[in-house]
Amino acid sequence: MTVQEPCVASDVQLGDDGRLRHLLTLDGLPRPVLEALLDRAQEMADSGEINARLSGTAVCTLFFEPSTRTRLSFQRASQRLGADVLAFDASTSSTTKGETALDTFRTIEAMGVRGFVMRHACDGAVAELAAVAGPGTALVNAGDGRSAHPTQGLLDMLTLRQAKGRDFSGLKVAIVGDVRHSRVARSDLHALRILGAGEIRVCGPAALLPDDATLAGCTVTHDLDAALDGVDAVMMLRLQRERMAEGLVGSLEDYHLHYGLDMRRLRRAANDVVVLHPGPMNRGVEIDDAVADGPSSLILRQVGNGVVARMAVLEALLG
Structure with a gap:
């Protein structure tokens, strides 16, 4: 999907006054802006x-990929703020007839919709639409390609703050x-x-770790026991099973043996360790199961x- 020359999400999302116009990525977001969002979320909680x-404001959940938690929680959030919610379903929309994401966006925007929560398989797709959005229209990235899922990052930081404090x-963190x-x-x-975490450890098979600047400043290991000490x-990530078909991992049993989190391994962590998983x-x-449903789990x-x-x-x- 290309609507113009590639744009940098962090350059699009802040206005000249430093306020959020869109939320496309947490990369480069000023710490005061991030902390203000977390503080307000905690007040609401x-x-x-x-x-x-x-x-009187319309919000459209513009999802071109499947979702349960993200889509429904955005719909619930919109309802609790009194917004009118339009639920877009790509499988029953004119995208099946060849309509582009840009034309779909412009069509819905022309109906007076001001807020768009968008998920798309292509990196940068949400930022590209934000760059051509009309005045007063705001986009939230609900996951684009493998680039960013900023509201998941926010809710994860909120959950960590509640468990471990603001500092x-x-x-x-592993x-x-x-x-x-x-x-x-x-x-x-x-x-x-951004929040100044003391140590970030990243662990996984070599084939499932990035080879770019993503891991800058992190302690990287392929040894889960060492990562947990x-x-x-601990933030566990879903094994995307299609990676098995690509030959990036072996069997599910082998993956679980080396990178599965069980109670035995969890005992290597701090006594008050918390476990997260985005689902x-x-x-x-x-x-x-014993970890996912256990006393350390903050997944729900x-x-x-x-x-x-x-x-x-x-x-x-939009407020």
């Missing part, structure tokens, strides 16, 4: 806030699994750096925090 800040400087193909991992890495938080989970592959809290984190973003952009 504490109060159970439901308001009408977006009454990340002493925090040791991110485990298919980092190469994970937009979630990239957004989490961006956010952890004394860590305060959907492959139980018995990257994470065991992540889901709940997704609503308030996305409320904060929509309010900031």
Whole structure:
């Protein structure tokens, strides 16, 4: 998908006054802007806030890829702010007739829709539409290719703050699994750096780790036991099974043997370690039931925090 010369998402999303116009990536986001979103999300979580800040505003969930958690939590967030929600389904839309994402966007925008929450398989697709959006129209990246998933990064940081406090400087965090193909991992890495995390460890098979600047400043290892030693938080990533067909990993059993998180391995971490996973989970592959459903797991809290984190973003952009 190309609508113009490639644009840098971080250059598009902030206005001249430093305020958010779009949320496309956490990469390069000023720390005060990131912390303000987290603070507002926490206020909403504490109060159970439901308001009408977006009454009369239409928000379209423009998803060209499947989603459960992200799509539904954005819809829930929009409803709690009083917005009118339009749920776009690519499988039943004119995209099946050959309409481009750009023409689809412009068509819906012409109906008076101001907010767009977009997921797309192509890197940079959301930023390209943001670059041509009309005044007063705001886009939120709900996941583009393998580039970014900024609201997942926000809800993950909110969950970590609730468990570990606002000061990340002493925090040791391990991110485990298919980092190469994970937009979630990239957004989490961006956010952890911005918030000054003390140590970021990245672990996975060599074929599933990126070979670019993504891992700058991280401790990289292929040994899960070493990655877990004394860590305060573990972010497990879904093994994307198509990588097996590509020959990047062997069997599911082999992956679980070397990179699956079970209770035995978790004991290597700090006593008060917390476990996160963006979902959907492959139980018995990257994470065991006992861990996913155990006392260290914050996976369902992540889901709940997704609503308030996305409320904060929509309010900031459209309120």
